[in-house]
Amino acid sequence: MLKSKIYNVFWITLAWTFISMFQYLIGYSISVQFGYQPLGKELLAGWAGGLVTGVTAGVIGGTILVFFWERWLRSKPYGWTLRNILITYTLAFVFISYISTLYFASNHPNIELENNNVWLVALKYSFQPGILIPYMVWLLIVMLTLITMLVNDKYGPGVFVKFLLGNYSNPKREERVFMFMDLRLSTTSAEKTGRRVIFQFPQRSVQACDSGDSNK
Secondary structure, three states: OOHHHHHHHEEEEEEEHHHHHHHHHHHHHHHHHHHOOOOHHHHHHHHHHHHHHHHHHHHHHHEEEEEEEEHHHHHHOHHHHHHHHHHHHHHHHHHHHHHHHHHHHHHOOOOHHHHHHHHHHHHHHHHHHHHHHHHHHHHHHHHHHHHHHHHHHHHHHHHHHHHHHHOOOOOOOOOOOOOOOOOHHHHHHHHHOOOOHHHHHHHHHHHHHOOOOOOO
């Protein structure tokens, strides 16, 4: 189970790093169109900043998404879950934005440091009004990632992508494996542990089999 979660965090980090680098590429293209072309250290600082943003967002955000948000959606009321997802996302976004801006301000040749205090400069750039745009963009990216994970967990890996590609628009023959479980003393167990626990048992058993962990 833990191995499967770490695997998901890895792929989220990889995907979000690619998106972050692609965002910088778009910004670079816009700058060139307006007659400004970053070169040398400035260009390198921009690329490195995009890489730092993607990796940091993937590791921190991916860990929160895989280990907390997904579990909240399965076991907590939706109102409570959505509120806490928004709160934790905002806190994580502010932290990641500050770390990225701190790195960018430390390495960008054209940013003048006030009294050589890079911490204050990064704080100043992190809370500008323009930060709302990447806030909303990454909120959309995070939500799409979460939806993809939930669909994959419920229907199997790759189903969401196949659905978007239209593979299920036309019926076709597929081979499927069905597992039936006969729980011994299920009524007695439900009375002792509660209905919620006994209902979650088959799902946890399937997830343990998918992760290859025979001890779960």
